[in-house]
Amino acid sequence: MNFNIALLPGDGTGPEVVAQAVKAVDAVCKKFGHTVSYTKGLVGACAIDATGDPFPEETFQTCLKSDAVLFGAVGDPRYDNNPTAKVRPETGLLAMRKKLGLFANLRPMETYKSLVDKSPLKPELVDGAEFLCIRELTGGMYFGEKGRRDNGNTAYDTNIYSRHEIERILKLAFEYAQRRRKHLTVVDKANVLESSRLWREVAQEMAPKYPDVQTDYMFVDNAAMQIVRFPKFFDVLVTENTFGDILTDEASVIAGSMGLLASASIGEHTSLFEPIHGSYPQAAGKNIANPLATILSAAMMFEYAFGLMEEGKAIRRAVNQSIEEAYVTEDLAAGGRSYSTSEVGDWVAAHI
Ligand code: IPM
Ligand code: MG
Numbered sequence: 001m002n003f004n005i006a007l008l009p010g011d012g013t014g015p016e017v018v019a020q021a022v023k024a025v026d027a028v029c030k031k032f033g034h035t036v037s038y039t040k041g042l043v044g045a046c047a048i049d050a051t052g053d054p055f056p057e058e059t060f061q062t063c064l065k066s067d068a069v070l071f072g073a074v075g076d077p078r079y080d081n082n083p084t085a086k087v088r089p090e091t092g093l094l095a096m097r098k099k100l101g102l103f104a105n106l107r108p109m110e111t112y113k114s115l116v117d118k119s120p121l122k123p124e125l126v127d128g129a130e131f132l133c134i135r136e137l138t139g140g141m142y143f144g145e146k147g148r149r150d151n152g153n154t155a156y157d158t159n160i161y162s163r164h165e166i167e168r169i170l171k172l173a174f175e176y177a178q179r180r181r182k183h184l185t186v187v188d189k190a191n192v193l194e195s196s197r198l199w200r201e202v203a204q205e206m207a208p209k210y211p212d213v214q215t216d217y218m219f220v221d222n223a224a225m226q227i228v229r230f231p232k233f234f235d236v237l238v239t240e241n242t243f244g245d246i247l248t249d250e251a252s253v254i255a256g257s258m259g260l261l262a263s264a265s266i267g268e269h270t271s272l273f274e275p276i277h278g279s280y281p282q283a284a285g286k287n288i289a290n291p292l293a294t295i296l297s298a299a300m301m302f303e304y305a306f307g308l309m310e311e312g313k314a315i316r317r318a319v320n321q322s323i324e325e326a327y328v329t330e331d332l333a334a335g336g337r338s339y340s341t342s343e344v345g346d347w348v349a350a351h352i
Contacts, residue, residue, distance in 0.1 A: 003029070003036045003306065006066035006270070008059065010044040011089060012279025013289035013341075014072020020291035020345025021070060021298040024318070027352040028302065028311045039066065043096060044074025044089035044279075054092025060099055068305040069100075069272040070298060075279035089279075097137050101268025103165065104172050105135040105244065106304075107261065107276055109231070109251045114324050118256025118332065121228060126254055131234035132176060133251060135244025136161075136169045137265055140195070142241050161195045161240065166202045173238035174210040183235035184215045187223045187243055199240065220247070227251055252276060257331045259290025262297040264304045271305045273297040287340040290329040292319055295348055318351040 007022065009015035022038065029036045041059035048054050054074070063069050074089040096102075109131050116123040144158030170186070177184040186203045188196035200217060207215040218226065220243045226233055227247060231254050239247065252258045258277040265272040275293030283289045296319055303312035322328060327347050330338035339347070 001034045001306070001308075003034060003068070004066045005036060005038050005301075006041055006059075006062045006069040007038045008041045008043045008063075008069060008071040010072040010074045010279065011046055011076050012073055012281040012284045014044075014074070014279055016284075016287060016341050017275060017289055017291040017294040018070060018072040020341060020348070021294040023345045023349035024295045024315050024352060025070075025298050025301075027349040028298075028314055031314060031352060032308075032311055034311075043071070043092045045076035045079065047092055048087055048089065052087070054087055054089055055095040055099070060096070063096070063100060063270050063272075066270055068301045069270055070294075070301060071096075071272050071274040072294065073275065073277070073279035075281065077281050094142060096272070097265065098143065100265075100270060100272065101138065102265035102272055103136060103138045103267040104169055105137040105263060105265045106176075106300075107133040107135060107244075107248045107251070107263045108300075109133065109234075109248075109254055109261065111255050112260070112320070112323050114326075115256040115260075115332065117334070119254055121231070121254060125229075125231060126256075129231040129234075129254060131231065131251075132180065132236045133244060133248045134169065134173045134176065134236060134238040135248060136165065136238075136240050137244075138241075138267070139165045140241035159193065159195045159240075159242070161198060163198065163202055166199050167206070170199075170203055170206055170238060173236055174206065174213055174215075177213045177215075177236040178210060181235040182213050184210075184213050185223070185234060185237045186215065186217050187220050187237055187239035187247070188217070189220050189243075190217070191219060195240070223247060224250060228254070248276060257290060259293050259329065259331050260296070262293050262300050264297070264300045266304065271301075273301040273305070287342055288330055289341050290331050291341050291345050292322070292328075292348075295319055295345070314352050315348075318348045321351055322348055 144160040190196040299315035
């Protein structure tokens with residue numbers, strides 16, 4: 001096959017980690033006889049610097065024309081402590097999600113036997129834990145009406161969801177649960193929020209259509225507790241945009257490093273693949289960031305966007321091997337030697 005991939009390295013360590021994923025993609029394509037071409041695009045702070053727009057039209061067109069988008073991260077400390085900034089790197093990410101219709105964000109939480117001691121949780125809680133967080137990505141408070149009144153002294157964000165938005169994400173969640181261990185946990189705050197009550201109403205209407213799936217309902221505060229108290233409880237967890245943002249950061253520490261978790265965003269147009277760790281600006285340019293999450297995002301790209309499971313597996317196998325043989329960046333090195341971002345990227349590509 002021939003693939004056109006949009007490369008959006010973004011800010012901070014984004015370019016360094018995306019470069020390693022490209023090595024893995026090239027290696028897999030060579031191994032399986034595919035051809036691949038890349039088109040680069042700007043997003044985030046680098047796009048603001050170059051064009052004034054965090055998600056320029058040109059980048060959008062590049063994404064639309066591609067078979068998949070491989071994305072690094074956006075964010076820049078210049079904006080973080082400036083609440084009055086009119087344009088922000090994150091606005092570019094949100095615009096990209098909205099314009100590409102990426103309503104579902106899949107964030108698998110995976111653990112690695114050789115890393116259970118890196119986790120802040122007890123090894124027996126971590127070993128064997130594995131679940132999929134499905135976060136709604138284009139609705140809720142992120143996109144609801146927001147503003148100020150009272151001379152700027154009162155601020156509001158609206159947590160708004162339509163039945164259609166809830167149904168399509170829940171449908172996906174039920175289907176993923178059917179293909180996995182058939183256990184779905186719908187996370188909301190239906191004891192307080194009207195939007196959550198609609199989520200629960202819709203979920204309860206849909207559940208009988210999936211009799212093979214055991215569906216349960218959990219309030220988000222309780223879910224935050226259960227994720228660290230007994231992560232093995234979860235198989236598929238589905239929730240709204242804001243809750244999903246928070247719970248997936250929480251879930252990411254179970255594995256031992258945020259630098260391991262990949263994600264896929266899928267929806268109406270081209271799907272997008274990215275590490276969940278963000279731009280990590282303190283490490284930018286130092287060649288120390290863990291590239292494995294981005295490399296694993298490339299594996300998800302083969303599996304989810306192209307339906308090529310063997311290619312995905314070849315990448316995962318090499319990543320597992322690098323972890324087992326401790327050929328890893330400093331965040332994962334257990335007292336032993338650590339390797340640079342590009343060394344790990346080369347090693348993984350060579351082992352594919
Ligand atoms: C994420 C990030 C983004 C979000 C930020 C960078 C806007 O935290 O992808 O989880 O809040 O969705
Ligand atoms: Mg987040």
